[in-house]
Amino acid sequence: MTDLSTTTRTTPTGPITEIAGDLDYHSAVRLREAIRAIDLRPGETLVLDLRGLTFCDSSGISVLIAAHRQAEIAQARMILRSVTHNVTRVLRTVGLDQLFDVRDGPEIDAPQQPSRTDLTRPGTRPGTGTD
Amino acid sequence: MCRTGQDPPPHAHQGPPPRRGDRSPGDTASDAVFSALLEDDVEELYEEAPCGYLSTLLDGKIAKVNATLLGWLGYTREHVIGKMSFSDLLTIGGKLYHETHFAPLLRMQGEVNGIALELKAADGTRLPVLISSKVKVGSDGTPQLIRTTVTDARDRRAYEAELLRRRREAEEARREAELSRKAEVEARQQAERDRNRLQGVLAVLQRSLVPPTLPQPEGLEAAAYYHTASVDQVGGDFYDLFPIGGGRWCFFLGDVCGKGPEAAAVTSLTRYTLRAAAIHDPDPVTVLSTLNTVLHQHYIGGDPRYCTAIFGTLTPSDAGFTVRLASGGHPPAVLMHADGTAEYLPTPGGLLVGILPNARFSAATCELAPGDTVVLYTDGLTEARIGPDGTRYGDEALLDYATDLAPATADKTVGALTTLLQSFGDGLDDDTAILALGIAPAGSP
Amino acid sequence: MTITGKADGPVVMLAHGFGCDQNMWRLMVPALASRFRVVLFDYVGSGASDVSAWSPERYGSLDGYAQDVLDICRELDLRDVAFVGHSVSAMTGVLAAAQEPERFAKLVLLVPSPRYIDDGDYRGGFSAADIEELLESLDSNYLGWSAQMAPVIMGNADRPELGEELTNSFCRTDPDIAQVFARATFLSDSRRDLASVTVPTLVLDCTEDVIAPREVGAYVHAAIPGSRLVTLDATGHCPQLSAPEATTEAVIGFLAQR
Numbered sequence: 001m002t003d004l005s006t007t008t009r010t011t012p013t014g015p016i017t018e019i020a021g022d023l024d025y026h027s028a029v030r031l032r033e034a035i036r037a038i039d040l041r042p043g044e045t046l047v048l049d050l051r052g053l054t055f056c057d058s059s060g061i062s063v064l065i066a067a068h069r070q071a072e073i074a075q076a077r078m079i080l081r082s083v084t085h086n087v088t089r090v091l092r093t094v095g096l097d098q099l100f101d102v103r104d105g106p107e108i109d110a111p112q113q114p115s116r117t118d119l120t121r122p123g124t125r126p127g128t129g130t131d
Numbered sequence: 132m133c134r135t136g137q138d139p140p141p142h143a144h145q146g147p148p149p150r151r152g153d154r155s156p157g158d159t160a161s162d163a164v165f166s167a168l169l170e171d172d173v174e175e176l177y178e179e180a181p182c183g184y185l186s187t188l189l190d191g192k193i194a195k196v197n198a199t200l201l202g203w204l205g206y207t208r209e210h211v212i213g214k215m216s217f218s219d220l221l222t223i224g225g226k227l228y229h230e231t232h233f234a235p236l237l238r239m240q241g242e243v244n245g246i247a248l249e250l251k252a253a254d255g256t257r258l259p260v261l262i263s264s265k266v267k268v269g270s271d272g273t274p275q276l277i278r279t280t281v282t283d284a285r286d287r288r289a290y291e292a293e294l295l296r297r298r299r300e301a302e303e304a305r306r307e308a309e310l311s312r313k314a315e316v317e318a319r320q321q322a323e324r325d326r327n328r329l330q331g332v333l334a335v336l337q338r339s340l341v342p343p344t345l346p347q348p349e350g351l352e353a354a355a356y357y358h359t360a361s362v363d364q365v366g367g368d369f370y371d372l373f374p375i376g377g378g379r380w381c382f383f384l385g386d387v388c389g390k391g392p393e394a395a396a397v398t399s400l401t402r403y404t405l406r407a408a409a410i411h412d413p414d415p416v417t418v419l420s421t422l423n424t425v426l427h428q429h430y431i432g433g434d435p436r437y438c439t440a441i442f443g444t445l446t447p448s449d450a451g452f453t454v455r456l457a458s459g460g461h462p463p464a465v466l467m468h469a470d471g472t473a474e475y476l477p478t479p480g481g482l483l484v485g486i487l488p489n490a491r492f493s494a495a496t497c498e499l500a501p502g503d504t505v506v507l508y509t510d511g512l513t514e515a516r517i518g519p520d521g522t523r524y525g526d527e528a529l530l531d532y533a534t535d536l537a538p539a540t541a542d543k544t545v546g547a548l549t550t551l552l553q554s555f556g557d558g559l560d561d562d563t564a565i566l567a568l569g570i571a572p573a574g575s576p
Numbered sequence: 577m578t579i580t581g582k583a584d585g586p587v588v589m590l591a592h593g594f595g596c597d598q599n600m601w602r603l604m605v606p607a608l609a610s611r612f613r614v615v616l617f618d619y620v621g622s623g624a625s626d627v628s629a630w631s632p633e634r635y636g637s638l639d640g641y642a643q644d645v646l647d648i649c650r651e652l653d654l655r656d657v658a659f660v661g662h663s664v665s666a667m668t669g670v671l672a673a674a675q676e677p678e679r680f681a682k683l684v685l686l687v688p689s690p691r692y693i694d695d696g697d698y699r700g701g702f703s704a705a706d707i708e709e710l711l712e713s714l715d716s717n718y719l720g721w722s723a724q725m726a727p728v729i730m731g732n733a734d735r736p737e738l739g740e741e742l743t744n745s746f747c748r749t750d751p752d753i754a755q756v757f758a759r760a761t762f763l764s765d766s767r768r769d770l771a772s773v774t775v776p777t778l779v780l781d782c783t784e785d786v787i788a789p790r791e792v793g794a795y796v797h798a799a800i801p802g803s804r805l806v807t808l809d810a811t812g813h814c815p816q817l818s819a820p821e822a823t824t825e826a827v828i829g830f831l832a833q834r
Binding site: 190224231234 | 596
């Protein structure tokens with residue numbers, strides 16, 4: 001079991017948070033607080049870099065959903081980057097691979113076509129990629 | 132302390148008393164002259180001694196008293212001699228003590244020393260004294276009278292009172308410490324009782340989230356197990372199995388995100404919504420969509436709550452039963468075949484229930500033949516830690532385990548998985564529900 | 577508890593009074609032992625008894641002491657007991673005999689007092705203020721009996737101990753227990769219980785007794801149907817020590833009667 005660690009740095013396009021370790025019922029609260037403390041401006045992109053994330057259970061999924069909502073409310077967007085195989089499988093199980101913008105590699109810090117999925121607006125189809 | 136007349140007369144010489152033969156006659160003579168000069172009047176010595184003298188007859192009547200004691204008490208000699216008894220000088224408690232202790236002791240031993248009493252003065256004030264008495268015996272051995280010395284003990288009594296006061300304070304402090312210790316113990320016990328009561332309530336609540344006993348549908352075998360991770364928190368796992376008529380049955384199993392009373396409330400809502408929706412239209416996708424709408428509407432504006440769930444129907448078929456199920460973000464069911472193989476029943480694309488207003492759920496269908504068993508579980512099973520490095524049990528291990536186990540009845544499957552869960556020990560820190568549905572192998576009763 | 581004397585003789589039980597213990601009877605025991613099986617005891621909290629068995633609830637009233645008497649009777653399976661009670665124990669005997677009369681053959685009430693405080697026409701010998709002062713002085717530990725404890729309180733004896741070994745143990749009482757016993761004794765009113773005595777009873781009083789004056793002895797005699805009254809030619813409240821021969825003679829004389 002690896003203790004969860006988060007590091008957030010600011011870039012011109014928005015904050016990048018690297019999340020490493022196990023994200024479970026015990027550590028989820030800490031990540032939730034860490035993300036809640038991030039000040040997101042309209043148009044910015046919150047990048048959650050998950051290359052070090054070794055485990056994610058349903059509590060972790062809840063935090064990712066909360067982060068997604070937080071970005072929406074701030075009129076920003078959220079991208080999951082460098083998601084490991086294990087976490088991808090979890091995301092797929094719960095269907096969130098359709099909802100979240102999941103990318104590989106570091107080169108998507110400044111996406112040309114922002115992907116927007118509104119969790120609150122009825123009728124929105126979940127999807128990956130661009131609109 | 133002043134002594135009775137039996138003591139040697141006071142001697143002015145500071146050293147040991149002179150003994151015949153070890154001093155010169157001149158020394159002895161000058162000592163004697165010197166003391167005679169100082170104490171030449173025995174009567175005056177008796178009257179003015181620094182302690183009270185009192186002689187009483189055997190019945191207690193006062194026969195002789197010195198001026199010192201009369202002065203302390205404020206009585207005249209005429210008032211006392213032959214008229215008062217020793218016990219008349221005592222307080223009521225003193226009288227009682229005199230009767231029950233002092234006088235008997237004096238009778239038994241002929242003398243009593245240093246007894247603390249209080250004397251009543253003529254004006255009613257109390258004089259703390261120490262009393263020593265000795266019986267004067269005549270030449271024929273019969274007691275004649277009692278001689279008593281009375282020493283002023285006011286200072287001593289004040290000192291004793293101070294000691295007693297200090298002791299009482301110390302005892303009071305000790306009692307208070309004891310009380311506060313007791314209060315602490317009581318509070319701890321109360322907390323323990325509260326905790327037990329809460330655990331009792333939680334256990335009842337938890338039981339309400341699963342059927343009290345699992346029904347046994349005609350032609351089917353059903354078994355279930357619920358592992359409670361914490362007695363202090365209600366978990367969010369749930370399952371059910373119920374008939375909808377025409378030999379058809381519905382089942383579901385799921386996991387509400389989060390723990391505690393709020394999660395339990397959502398679990399309850401989820402369970403009853405699924406049952407009600409199934410009566411209306413048992414199609415799995417339709418039922419999950421209804422639940423999705425209910426959960427999403429219910430929590431708009433509040434803290435979003437959602438769950439993962441598999442809902443399915445069992446319809447009698449030629450081979451046995453047709454299973455049709457749909458998943459909303461839930462780990463796939465395991466299908467164990469009569470031929471000893473096992474596989475996941477994929478339900479791709481199903482989203483967490485309640486997260487989006489219009490979520491998509493995908494359905495899957497399979498046939499259950501004799502000897503086949505389908506197993507539903509929550510992620511507590513696959514996410515249990517199995518190594519010191521935090522390795523999780525995982526999907527592959529579960530499929531391998533099911534393959535090894537197959538073919539197996541529902542009972543055997545749940546029994547084996549229960550043993551597996553127990554083998555995880557502390558690695559299993561989440562609630563876990565297991566539901567197995569199967570058809571008895573051909574040829575079995 | 578001490579059992580002595582003639583093993584197959586009739587049972588005489590000797591019960592000490594307030595602030596005392598069974599040593600009180602020492603001068604009478606030899607004479608009694610030649611004819612009777614003599615049972616001596618200390619009430620719980622007194623003398624050499626097991627203080628751990630004491631509780632302020634049980635011993636806050638005379639019933640608790642009567643219970644001690646009955647407990648001993650039951651434990652030894654005593655019947656036809658001649659009970660000799662000194663001072664407050666006379667009333668303890670009255671209460672015990674009222675509760676289980678079949679155990680008692682005779683009662684000897686030695687300087688009894690059913691009520692120490694004057695009450696209307698009744699002369700108990702003490703005013704309410706007297707008793708109040710007594711209890712207060714006990715509370716303040718100012719009396720002689722607690723002064724006996726003073727060397728203990730102060731950690732070391734700074735004055736000579738009372739000579740003999742007997743003296744050291746004689747009627748030594750824990751001050752806290754003495755307070756409870758004193759309240760039970762001096763605030764008690766057992767006058768109504770006297771009429772319930774059904775066994776032959778001898779009342780012994782003394783010519784001069786500041787604690788149980790002769791009027792009280794006469795009152796007790798009058799209140800117990802068929803009782804006898806003998807006034808001992810003795811002074812003080814402890815005739816068993818001041819006039820042991822006369823007291824023993826009176827007791828034996830009464831017990832010998834059919």
